[in-house]
Amino acid sequence: MTESYRGLLDEEKVFKDPVHRYIHVRDKLIWALIGTKEFQRLRRVRQLGTSYVTFHGAEHTRFTHSLGVYEITRRMIEVFQGRPHWNEKDRQLALVSALLHDVGHGPFSHSFEKVFHSDHEAWTRAIILGDTEVNQVLTSIGPDFAKEVAEVIEKTSSNKLVTSMISSQIDADRMDYLQRDAYYIGVSYGHFDMERILRVMRPTEDQVVIKQSGMHAVEDYIMSRYQMYWQVYFHPVTRSAEVILSKIFQRAKFLYKEGYRFQQPPQHLFSFFEGKPTLTDYLKLDESIVLYYFQMWQEEDDEILKDLCHRFINRKLFKYVEINPNNQMADWARLRELFTQAGLDPDYYLVVDSSSDLPYDFYRPGEEEERVPIHLVKPNGKLRELSRESDLVESISGKKRTDHKLYYPSDWLASKENKVEKEEIRNLLFQER
Template sequence: MPYKDEQLHEEKVFKDPVHRYVHVQDRVIWDLIATPEFQRLRRIKQLGTSYLTFHGAEHSRFSHSLGVYEIVRRIIGNFTDREHWDNGERLLCLCAALLHDLGHGPFSHSFEKVFKLDHEYFTQQIIRGDTQVHTILEQAEPGFAQKVADVIDKTYEDQLVVSLISSQIDADRMDYLQRDAYFTGVSYGHFDMERILRVMRPREDQAVIKYTGMHAVEDYIMSRYQMYWQVYFHPVTRSAEVILSKILHRAKYLYENQYTFKLEPFHFVAFFNERPTLDDYLKLDEAVVFYYFHLWQEEDDAVLRDLCERFMNRRLFKYIEFNPNQQMKDYQELYRLFQETGIDPDYYLVVDSSSDLPYDFYRPGEEEERLPINLLMSDGSLRELSRQSDIVDAISGKKRTDHKLYFPEDDLRSLDDGPVKQRIMELLHLDEPWKGARNHAD
């Protein structure tokens, strides 16, 4: 039997808190899970710094990737023998689902922003490069690695395959909403996935939802909306991300200015130079980053030392609501006052913004244009979701943005009394605790 079609002698299962079991029958999938590149995902948290807000959020990209694979396995099991579905794409779908997050770095999106990286680019590099993952995929079929990379790049010719992993109602989102809700302990991310899977149908270029399942999809979209604002954009998590980002910026700045570290940051040098190779990328995980942050608490540079101590011991910045359209003069004044006190505003006075678009339909020419969720009506026609659902129509195309101003309240309160301190306290509302920064455990 060809390796591509080889089945395990006995089905393997992973016990999973979200899906109960993750089932593996294909030899290719089992071998991919065992590669160093996939095992590395055990050392990358799914939710970055959210564990500092929700103490249970310690789950990994590894468990999420298995979950996405399991959902896709179930979807295509329901698709078998249906019109528009080519069962020859089965293994491709499973591999793309399993490997879709392979290129995430430590602390994922925060890390990417600082070093101008793209995890999807590195996912494709791992799949196509000199890796064990690539060897296994090519052993399955010459050119198979490129096919998997194309699915993740959303350029694969069969867009139905792409839609299962990347769309507005895909296996990726269905897993992370439930998994993140479970590990953070919130109720927002729960929805009736069983119902959605039962009413999902293959079409030529995307999976659609039978109209009888519309209410389950409404619930899914509202769950996503709530998760973003109650979990993913939680202001305390954003405070930790701000400090994390400033640590990396500071370390890069010191390196570029010939600062002598007590221990040369070997693992970061390629990133500081903005020329990381695939090997450099794969060697860096969160365990390595924590090691350096631990050491940098003893550095001579006061800013790096303080920021690392804050991050490692959860001494986070406080925040107030901030409207950049109305409060830029206040920010500019605060920037100057921070400089007068000797507190570097480039590291200790930070505006952070978050925005989300819970659902949108196709808008030609716009940035990040989205394919809609389509309902399959009883007469066989397709109808865009927001045209059938009043609930979804109410939030379609509505982008919500939130701005916060972060600062070290403890350092400001310890300043010597005087007009400068008093003015800072007024601008940040620290003289009115009930209007000012919330406790960082909220």
């Protein structure tokens, strides 16, 4: 018979946390989920992927972030208790969804997903509903509880209020990662008055709303997010490392398909190369496994794989030039031709990378659910969409910013071989934009 994880622990468990000071656990269910092997795997997956090559403090993990999202949600619930529209029966659902929202993330998640057409949200669902320790714990609460949690995380739940607590334009997830990432990176951009925001949050039938008096704290939060994206998450050095990481996976997959005999066969990745990974395969992967292969592949016979791994492991990254695709792409075919003539494969060494972000958006019918706008509740009880009240938010609302960079190996370009081709490459890369 499955052990039941209902009720409270005999004594509260506490995690010391640099961002929230303390993370409090009273529920047997939460404590049991933290102890599962699927959740413990998150200790071996960094929160910020390759950002550690740019900001040396960015070594924090998905584990610490997931605990932080749980703690913020727990504090939200304390504010909501006893208020209209809050159902205390939803407490457990909200806390568990917060804790498990990132349980499906893999090593260097976004680069990995791009190459292998993987989706961390699909893996999250598989972990929650599959043959896992997480599922065993959830099933002890009730036969449908795991499905309810999965639906909240997928944003398909009929419980829109709990969904908005975990995933919306102002949610526990964003409020944790902005502060946590800023703390570990050592920047000031991610700081905002979370305590103030929590105090003025109110539950409604469909979403969390903010008291009118808390508008300036929310403005600060939105600008904080905007700055973090452009100063940290899209930092060009971090993106360079991501480009090389993606190309390593791409090259290894290509070699496997070509029947190349690896000196260090990547057994953990075979099923991903074949496009048929199982949940067991996925859960065996973490960043230490991936970095082990990268370390060993520096001694492979294939020059491209060897070089890319050397660059990633030893931080010999690509440089970049800003480009406008509408203007520069006319030179693209010629640049690729020149790279090939000079002995470097442009598929791996000439890479366009684009970054874009929409800092805040109002409601657009038919768009993704996550774009449900932030509403302020006026003293008379009526709701008003944030950008209609805030000039600051209105000025950035709905405005998507995108930039494009062209990455290349500057050390190769500076070397003396193939001077004629490299001179033309330099002229094309550094021409007046």
